[in-house]
Amino acid sequence: MMPAVFTFCSLLLTAKIGFSAADAVTGLKLVEAGVPKEQLALLAVPMVPLQILLPLIISKYTAGPRPLDVFYKAFPFRLLIGLGYAVLVWWTPSLKQEGGFPLYYYTIVLFSYTLHQVTLSTLSHLCCLYYYTIVLFSYALHQVTLSTLSHLCCLYYYTIVLFSYTLHQVTLSTLSHLCCLYYYTIVLFSYTLHQVTLSTLSHLCCLYYYTIVLFSYTLHQVTLSTLSHLCCLYYYTIVLFSYTLHQVTLSTLSHLCCLYYYTIVLFSYTLHQVTLSTLSHLCCLYYYTIVLFSYTLHQVTLSTLSHLCCLYYYTIVLFSYTLHQVTLSTLSHLCCLYYYTIVLFSYTLHQVTLSTLSHLCCLYYYTIVLFSYTLHQVTLSTLSHLCCLYYYTIVLFSYTLHQVTLSTLSHLCCLYYYTIVLFSYTLHQVTLSTLSHLCCLYYYTIVLFSYTLHQVTLSTLSHLCCLYYYTIVLFSYTLHQVTLSTLSHLCCLYYYTIVLFSYTLHQVTLSTLSHLCCLYYYTIVLFSYTLHQVTLSTLSHLCCLYYYTIVLFSYTLHQVILSTLSHLCCLYYYTIVLFSYTLHQVTLSTLSHLCCLYYYTIVLFSYTLHQVTLSTLSHLCCLYYYTIVLFSYALHQVALYSMYVACMAFHAKVSDPVIGGTYMTLLNTVTNLGGNWPSTLALWMVDPLTSKECQGAVGQSCGSSEEAGLCVKEGGVCVTSLDGYYVESVVCVLIGLTWWVWLGKRMRRLQDQSPAAWRCRIGQ
Numbered sequence: 001m002m003p004a005v006f007t008f009c010s011l012l013l014t015a016k017i018g019f020s021a022a023d024a025v026t027g028l029k030l031v032e033a034g035v036p037k038e039q040l041a042l043l044a045v046p047m048v049p050l051q052i053l054l055p056l057i058i059s060k061y062t063a064g065p066r067p068l069d070v071f072y073k074a075f076p077f078r079l080l081i082g083l084g085y086a087v088l089v090w091w092t093p094s095l096k097q098e099g100g101f102p103l104y105y106y107t108i109v110l111f112s113y114t115l116h117q118v119t120l121s122t123l124s125h126l127c128c129l130y131y132y133t134i135v136l137f138s139y140a141l142h143q144v145t146l147s148t149l150s151h152l153c154c155l156y157y158y159t160i161v162l163f164s165y166t167l168h169q170v171t172l173s174t175l176s177h178l179c180c181l182y183y184y185t186i187v188l189f190s191y192t193l194h195q196v197t198l199s200t201l202s203h204l205c206c207l208y209y210y211t212i213v214l215f216s217y218t219l220h221q222v223t224l225s226t227l228s229h230l231c232c233l234y235y236y237t238i239v240l241f242s243y244t245l246h247q248v249t250l251s252t253l254s255h256l257c258c259l260y261y262y263t264i265v266l267f268s269y270t271l272h273q274v275t276l277s278t279l280s281h282l283c284c285l286y287y288y289t290i291v292l293f294s295y296t297l298h299q300v301t302l303s304t305l306s307h308l309c310c311l312y313y314y315t316i317v318l319f320s321y322t323l324h325q326v327t328l329s330t331l332s333h334l335c336c337l338y339y340y341t342i343v344l345f346s347y348t349l350h351q352v353t354l355s356t357l358s359h360l361c362c363l364y365y366y367t368i369v370l371f372s373y374t375l376h377q378v379t380l381s382t383l384s385h386l387c388c389l390y391y392y393t394i395v396l397f398s399y400t401l402h403q404v405t406l407s408t409l410s411h412l413c414c415l416y417y418y419t420i421v422l423f424s425y426t427l428h429q430v431t432l433s434t435l436s437h438l439c440c441l442y443y444y445t446i447v448l449f450s451y452t453l454h455q456v457t458l459s460t461l462s463h464l465c466c467l468y469y470y471t472i473v474l475f476s477y478t479l480h481q482v483t484l485s486t487l488s489h490l491c492c493l494y495y496y497t498i499v500l501f502s503y504t505l506h507q508v509t510l511s512t513l514s515h516l517c518c519l520y521y522y523t524i525v526l527f528s529y530t531l532h533q534v535t536l537s538t539l540s541h542l543c544c545l546y547y548y549t550i551v552l553f554s555y556t557l558h559q560v561i562l563s564t565l566s567h568l569c570c571l572y573y574y575t576i577v578l579f580s581y582t583l584h585q586v587t588l589s590t591l592s593h594l595c596c597l598y599y600y601t602i603v604l605f606s607y608t609l610h611q612v613t614l615s616t617l618s619h620l621c622c623l624y625y626y627t628i629v630l631f632s633y634a635l636h637q638v639a640l641y642s643m644y645v646a647c648m649a650f651h652a653k654v655s656d657p658v659i660g661g662t663y664m665t666l667l668n669t670v671t672n673l674g675g676n677w678p679s680t681l682a683l684w685m686v687d688p689l690t691s692k693e694c695q696g697a698v699g700q701s702c703g704s705s706e707e708a709g710l711c712v713k714e715g716g717v718c719v720t721s722l723d724g725y726y727v728e729s730v731v732c733v734l735i736g737l738t739w740w741v742w743l744g745k746r747m748r749r750l751q752d753q754s755p756a757a758w759r760c761r762i763g764q
Contacts, residue, residue: 018736105625113633
């Protein structure tokens, strides 16, 4: 029964013995030698670009038929780096000065860490995330077969999988079990699928607990007949779909969102020539349901939508209508939400009467109202009290107002508690002079503005987002000829702040944005800049994030000066930085498994910086000792990633599709065991291998705790004569070299086995 598998598993269980001392004990020994823990933690910051680029680079060499060759070649280099670590630990005490360690020491540590990072890697199963992992892929699939995606999101633990495909002419047949995530999963897919069959997507999102599924479909000529049960989510499920469906039949969508508990369904329809007669019960959500719909319906009958959102508890309904020639007379009671209701409407209403909408959102508790108006020739005089939300209210407005008076909107969003305000303005010839206090949010406020302002004065927006606690500010600016001189304090966020800005600024001065994101705790900053001819000289302290910070930047900067970005990402603990790459002239075919995330951390930086100055980054590591430490660690990572990527690529190559994810789980579990048990043994053996002698007391020794006590009583002191760490380092390297010479070639020969040797032979 699969002899090649048993042989391979045996090799995996013994392959990492040679690395156990370097991986498990080195950090502890550096701390024991007096290196500050916080300095060692900060060394991880310069490693972020390396950790991102390594999988991309290494995957080019592991994509062939013999991925384990990379594993074999990186093996001895990683062993030598382990010896280098031992020398570094031995050298550290002699370098300690009164004020700390010299600069060159940190340089050596940095170099060693870099080498280590290069050898640490994974590829095909780079997304088998251990805990709380977020995987973000950016795909834009053209001419791709997704027939095996039916079970794409059986998510295992607390996993967030964000896929954004930009792949051209790519086969994803092996991605069927890519994200077998079990609990608390967020799946965000952004599909731009052309000529794709989605017949197997019926069970795409049978997520068990706390699942968030975010799909953004731009499907052309697609059959969705099997999507009727797409989102039978059991608990706390969020399903966000953004459909731009042309010539599609949605007759089976009547029960699309029979969500049981805490379900969020976000649909953004841009449906042309579609029949929605079966949508009357679309959102009979039982508990805590969030339904977000964004309709751009042309020539559609919505007569059955009167009871669309009779939501019982904690319901969020977000609708974005772009309705032409539609009767909305039955929508007066659209959002009689009982508790904790979020209603998001995005109207692009032409020739529509909104006189009955004055009381549209008299929400009782925890209500979120999101409106996106694209109103032409409409009177909004009755909207002054539209969003007097009492508690925990989120108001998201997206205005595309032409020739509209907003004089009564000054108090639009005086939200008291836990308010989220999301505005997306596409205002033409509009006066916003009364918007100065638009978002004086007191507690836990999320403000998301998306401005597409033309010829607008924002002089009173200086205090737009003085958010006190737990504030999330998400702005998406598309500002043309706008003065933002008073935005200097735009986001003085105190606690737990998430700031997401998406700027598409043309000819804008942002000189006062120096303190844009002084985030104190648990801050998430998501910026998507598409800045043309913008000066960001004051952004030096943009992301001084202290704890658990998530920074998601997507830069496409042309002619931008970022000279003060030296402290861009001073992330202290468990920082997740996700950057969305907008790379020019880059092949993304090897990005399928870009995100090898170990614990809670994703750092994805992708700068497409044109004419950018980062001259102040030279002071990132002011002490040369830490530079040495970080460099050493980087070298170690190079070897480690190379081996890990090669191993995971081989796992994907030989996995039997009959049992799919179970096969991969077996190989990955054995791989993890092969790395864990030697590290545990190495930690346990440090003390037994350490030799101590008693100085100051004749005839005494320190072989045991009792003998050490007698030595102290006699006036002596126990001094380490030979540290067990050095013994382990030499022994482990010798064992590793023996394994490499004796068993390494055998592992390479496994690649020559026929595919049948790796297949399950049931019943034999």
